[in-house]
Amino acid sequence: MELSHINKTFPGVKALDDVSFDLRSGEVMALLGENGAGKSTLMKVLSGVYTRDSGSMKIFGQEVGDLTPRKAQELGVAIIHQELNMCAHLSVAENIFLGREKTKGVLLSSREMNREARAVLDRLNINIDPETVVGDLAVSKQQMVEIAKALSTNARILIMDEPTSALTSKEIDDLFVIIHKLRDEGCGIVYISHRLEELQHVVDRVTIMRDGKFITSGNFADFTMDEIISNMVGREIKEKFPRVQCEVGRTILQVKHLNAGRMVRDINFELREGEIVGVAGLMGAGRTETTRALFGVDQKDSGEVVLDGKPVVIRRPEDAIRAGIVLAPEDRKKDGLCTKLSIRENIALPNLDILCSKLGVVDRKKEREMAAKAQKDLSIKMPSAEVDAGSLSGGNQQKVVVAKWLARNSRVVVFDEPTRGIDVAAKVEIYNLMNELKKAGIGVLFVSSEMPEVMGISDRIIVMCDGRITGELDPHKTTQNEILEYATRFESKIAKPQLA
Amino acid sequence: MEKSEKRNPFSRMMAIRGMGQVVTVTIGLIVLCIVFGILNPSFFSGKNVGNLLRQIAPTLITGIGQSFVLITGNIDLSIGSVVGMSCMLSATMMTKGINPWAAVLITLACCLLVGIINGELVARCKLPPFIATLGTMTIARGIAQIANNNYNTDSIGEAAEGFRNFFYYGKILGLYNTIWIAVVIWLIFNFLLSRTRTGRHIYAIGSNLEASKLSGVNIVRTTTKAYLVSAFCACVVGLIICATSGMGTMDAGNSYEMYAVAASVIGGVSTLGGQGILLGTVIGASIWGVLQNGLQFAGAPVAIRNIVIGIIVVVSVLMDVVLRGGKPRHRKEKGEAAKAEPK
Numbered sequence: 001m002e003l004s005h006i007n008k009t010f011p012g013v014k015a016l017d018d019v020s021f022d023l024r025s026g027e028v029m030a031l032l033g034e035n036g037a038g039k040s041t042l043m044k045v046l047s048g049v050y051t052r053d054s055g056s057m058k059i060f061g062q063e064v065g066d067l068t069p070r071k072a073q074e075l076g077v078a079i080i081h082q083e084l085n086m087c088a089h090l091s092v093a094e095n096i097f098l099g100r101e102k103t104k105g106v107l108l109s110s111r112e113m114n115r116e117a118r119a120v121l122d123r124l125n126i127n128i129d130p131e132t133v134v135g136d137l138a139v140s141k142q143q144m145v146e147i148a149k150a151l152s153t154n155a156r157i158l159i160m161d162e163p164t165s166a167l168t169s170k171e172i173d174d175l176f177v178i179i180h181k182l183r184d185e186g187c188g189i190v191y192i193s194h195r196l197e198e199l200q201h202v203v204d205r206v207t208i209m210r211d212g213k214f215i216t217s218g219n220f221a222d223f224t225m226d227e228i229i230s231n232m233v234g235r236e237i238k239e240k241f242p243r244v245q246c247e248v249g250r251t252i253l254q255v256k257h258l259n260a261g262r263m264v265r266d267i268n269f270e271l272r273e274g275e276i277v278g279v280a281g282l283m284g285a286g287r288t289e290t291t292r293a294l295f296g297v298d299q300k301d302s303g304e305v306v307l308d309g310k311p312v313v314i315r316r317p318e319d320a321i322r323a324g325i326v327l328a329p330e331d332r333k334k335d336g337l338c339t340k341l342s343i344r345e346n347i348a349l350p351n352l353d354i355l356c357s358k359l360g361v362v363d364r365k366k367e368r369e370m371a372a373k374a375q376k377d378l379s380i381k382m383p384s385a386e387v388d389a390g391s392l393s394g395g396n397q398q399k400v401v402v403a404k405w406l407a408r409n410s411r412v413v414v415f416d417e418p419t420r421g422i423d424v425a426a427k428v429e430i431y432n433l434m435n436e437l438k439k440a441g442i443g444v445l446f447v448s449s450e451m452p453e454v455m456g457i458s459d460r461i462i463v464m465c466d467g468r469i470t471g472e473l474d475p476h477k478t479t480q481n482e483i484l485e486y487a488t489r490f491e492s493k494i495a496k497p498q499l500a
Numbered sequence: 501m502e503k504s505e506k507r508n509p510f511s512r513m514m515a516i517r518g519m520g521q522v523v524t525v526t527i528g529l530i531v532l533c534i535v536f537g538i539l540n541p542s543f544f545s546g547k548n549v550g551n552l553l554r555q556i557a558p559t560l561i562t563g564i565g566q567s568f569v570l571i572t573g574n575i576d577l578s579i580g581s582v583v584g585m586s587c588m589l590s591a592t593m594m595t596k597g598i599n600p601w602a603a604v605l606i607t608l609a610c611c612l613l614v615g616i617i618n619g620e621l622v623a624r625c626k627l628p629p630f631i632a633t634l635g636t637m638t639i640a641r642g643i644a645q646i647a648n649n650n651y652n653t654d655s656i657g658e659a660a661e662g663f664r665n666f667f668y669y670g671k672i673l674g675l676y677n678t679i680w681i682a683v684v685i686w687l688i689f690n691f692l693l694s695r696t697r698t699g700r701h702i703y704a705i706g707s708n709l710e711a712s713k714l715s716g717v718n719i720v721r722t723t724t725k726a727y728l729v730s731a732f733c734a735c736v737v738g739l740i741i742c743a744t745s746g747m748g749t750m751d752a753g754n755s756y757e758m759y760a761v762a763a764s765v766i767g768g769v770s771t772l773g774g775q776g777i778l779l780g781t782v783i784g785a786s787i788w789g790v791l792q793n794g795l796q797f798a799g800a801p802v803a804i805r806n807i808v809i810g811i812i813v814v815v816s817v818l819m820d821v822v823l824r825g826g827k828p829r830h831r832k833e834k835g836e837a838a839k840a841e842p843k
Contacts, residue, residue, distance in 0.1 A: 295714070297713065317716045318716040318718060322716075329711075329714050334711070335708075335711050338703070338707035340707045340708075341704065341774065342517065345700065345703070345704075349700065350716050353697075356696070360696045361696050362697060362700060404715065
C-alpha cells in the first residue's frame with residue numbers, strides 16, 4: 001500500500017500537508033506524532049471516512065479513487081479505533097457479523113455465525129465464547145473481539161489506533177503475540193501509539209508526523225528513542241519526568257479503613273504536604289473505585305476521611321468539593337467533560353459556587369476570566385473558550401478536565417490516569433502542573449497504570465491489588481518488577497499479607 | 501477573549517450556542533407568515549394577530565416547560581394531563597365556592613407535587629423518563645376525571661370574574677393578559693436557564709450526566725427543578741384554559757405534551773439533551789400557532805392541518821441535520837459509532 005502527497009484541508013486548518021506513507025505486507029509500521037499531528041486524519045483518509053483533496057493512493061499496487069468506508073473494507077482495510085465501537089448488548093458473534101449477518105432465507109443463522117466466529121477467535125488463540133454478551137467482557141477482551149471482527153472481513157491492512165491504552169501489561173503481551181501472528185500471515189499493520197516504550201516489542205518501521213506534515217520514516221532499529229521524541233515534538237525534551245524536591249510537611253489527608261464494595265477493602269493511607277503519592281496497580285485493582293469512594297461518587301460502606309486534622313463527612317461529590325478534595329477522573333469523554341458545552345462552561349461547572357451571586361446568577365465576566373486564566377496557565381490550545389469542549393484534541397481535553405479543578409483552591413487533588421492517550425509534550429506539562437501543586441503545599445494523589453511515570457513523578461508509591469493496598473514503596477529504591485510483584489499479590493496466593 | 505468583547509452586539513448574539521438553528525427556523529416562520537398573508541390578506545389584521553398570539557401562548561408556555569426537561573436529557577409526558585388536572589381542580593374548587601385565588605394556589609401545589617414525583621422517579625429511582633412520566637400522565641388524567649365525579653364542571657360563575665380576567669380576558673396595552681403571562685414566564689425562565697447556576701446545571705446534566713455528577717452537580721435536585729418548571733408551566737396553561745372556557749373540562753390539554761415537544765424540537769432543542777435555547781421554543785411555538793391559525797383561515801380541514809404540521813416537525817429537524825453537513829446534531833460518539841459499523 002502506498003499513499004503519496006496526500007492533502008486534506010478542513011475549514012481553517014490544513015490537516016494533512018503533502019503526506020506520503022507506505023506499508024508493506026508482513027510488517028508492523030508505527031505511525032507516531034503528537035496529538036493533532038494528523039495521524040488519525042491520515043488513517044481516516046485511508047479507511048474512507050474522509051476523502052482526500054489531492055494526492056494518490058495505491059492499495060496492492062492498484063490506484064484507488066475516492067473511498068467510502070465500505071469500499072475500503074472491501075479492499076481489505078480495517079481500522080480498530082481507540083474507543084471501542086461495540087454493541088454491548090449483543091453477543092460476540094453478533095458483533096463480529098454486525099452488518100454482514102449470515103442468513104438462511106430471512107432467518108438469522110446463529111449457529112453458522114457462532115461457528116465462524118469461533119474459527120476466527122481460535123485462529124488468534126483467543127479464548128472467548130462467541131455467545132458471550134460483549135458488555136460482560138473485560139475491555140481487553142472486547143478489543144480482541146474488535147480485532148477478530150476486522151479479520152473476519154479478510155482485512156489485509158489493519159490500522160490500530162492506541163490499542164494498548166486500556167490494557168494491562170499482561171494483556172498487552174497477549175496483544176503483541178496476536179500482532180506478530182498477523183504480521184507473519186502477511187498482514188500489513190499500522191500501529192498508532194503514544195507509549196513509545198512498547199514499540200520495541202512490536203514495530204518494524206516507523207513513520208513520524210508533525211503538524212500535518214511527514215517528517216521522517218525508517219527502520220525502527222535505526223532510531224534512538226530520543227531521536228523519535230525530538231522528531232515528534234520538533235524540539236528536545238530535556239526531562240521526560242521532571243521531578244521537584246520539596247520539604248515534606250504536615251499531613252493533609254488521612255484515609256482510614258475505607259470500604260466500598262469488593263473493589264475497595266480496608267484502604268488506609270496518608271497524604272502529606274509537598275508530596276505526590278502515586279497509586280500503581282493493574283487494571284481492575286480498585287484504584288479508580290477507591291478514588292470514587294473517597295470523592296463520594298460511590299457509596300462508602302465504612303471508613304473515615306480526615307482532612308487537615310478534622311474528620312470530614314463525604315456523601316456526595318459536592319461534599320468533597322466543598323471540603324477541598326477534587327478528582328480529575330479517568331475517562332475524559334465519559335466522566336470528565338460535557339462535550340457539547342463550551343470550554344468556558346466546562347471549566348466553570350464545578351466552580352459555579354464561586355462564580356455565582358447569592359441568588360445563583362452566573363457572573364459572566366468572572367467566568368470568562370477564569371477560562372482565560374486556565375488557558376494561559378495550562379497553555380490549552382483552542383480557537384476560543386466558546387467552542388465545544390468535544391472539538392479539542394485529546395491532550396487539550398485532558399487539560400480542560402484538569403483546569404476545571406485547578407480553578408479553585410483545593411487541599412487535595414486526585415488525578416486518575418491524567419496522561420492516558422496524550423502525547424509526550426502534553427504529559428510533561430501535566431507532570432509540571434502536579435509539581436506546581438506539590439510546591440504550593442497541595443496534596444496530590446496520582447493514579448496511573450504506566451509504571452515509568454509513577455516511578456518518575458511520585459514521592460511515594462502505593463500499590464493496589466484486588467481492592468486492597470498490598471504495598472507502599474519508595475520510588476527511588478524500587479523497580480518495576482517489585483511493583484508488579486506487589487500488584488499481583490492476590491489473596492489466595494499469600495498466606496499472610498505483608499505490608500511494607 | 502478580547503476579541504469577543506469588541507464584537508458588535510449582533511455577532512455576539514450569533515455566538516450564542518444554538519442560535520444558528522433559531523435563525524433558520526425564524527426565516528421559515530417569516531416565509532410562512534408571508535405565504536398565509538398572500539393567501540388571505542386579513543391574516544395580518546389586528547384582530548387575527550391578537551387571536552394568533554393568544555393561540556400561541558399555551559403552546560409556548562408548555563413548550564418552555566418541555567424544553568427544560570428535554571435539555572436535561574429527559575422527557576415529560578405528563579404535561580397534557582397536568583394541564584387537565586389543573587383545569588379540573590381549579591374549576592371544581594371554584595364551583596364549590598372556594599375563593600378563586602385560594603383555588604389557584606391549591607391547584608398549583610398539586611401540580612408542583614406531580615413535578616416533584618416526576619423528578620424523584622427519574623433522577624432518584626432512575627426510572628426511564630418515558631415510563632415514569634407515562635405513569636404520572638395517566639394518574640394526573642385520572643385525578644382530572646375524579647375531581648368532579650367524572651363530569652365536566654358547571655360554570656365557575658360570577659365570583660371568578662377576576663380570575664378569568666387575570667388569566668384571559670383582561671388587556672394590558674391592548675394585548676390580552678394570556679400573552680403577557682407567556683411573555684413574563686418566558687423572561688423569567690429564559691433568565692433562569694441562560695444566566696443562573698441552576699440553568700447551567702440543567703445543560704450540564706443533559707450533556708453528560710456522569711461528568712456533571714463528578715463536578716458536584718446535584719443530579720436529583722437539578723432534574724427535579726426541570727420537572728417542577730414543566731409542571732408549573734402546565735399548571736398555568738390549565739388555569740388559562742379554565743379561565744377561557746369558564747368551566748373545567750376533563751380532557752383539557754389532551755396531547756399538549758406532544759405539542760410542547762414539537763415546539764421545542766422545531767426551535768432546535770435536542771431530544772437527547774444538552775442543547776437548545778428558549779428563544780428557539782418561541783419560534784417553534786409560533787410556527788405551530790401560525791400553521792394552525794393560517795390553515796384554519798385558509799379553510800383547510802382539521803385532518804389536513806394535522807398532516808401538514810406533522811410534516812413540518814419532521815422537515816424542520818431534518819433541515820437542521822442537512823444544514824450541518826449530514827452530521828446529526830446529537831452525541832458525537834453515536835455518530836462516529838454508526839459510521840464505523842460496516843453496513
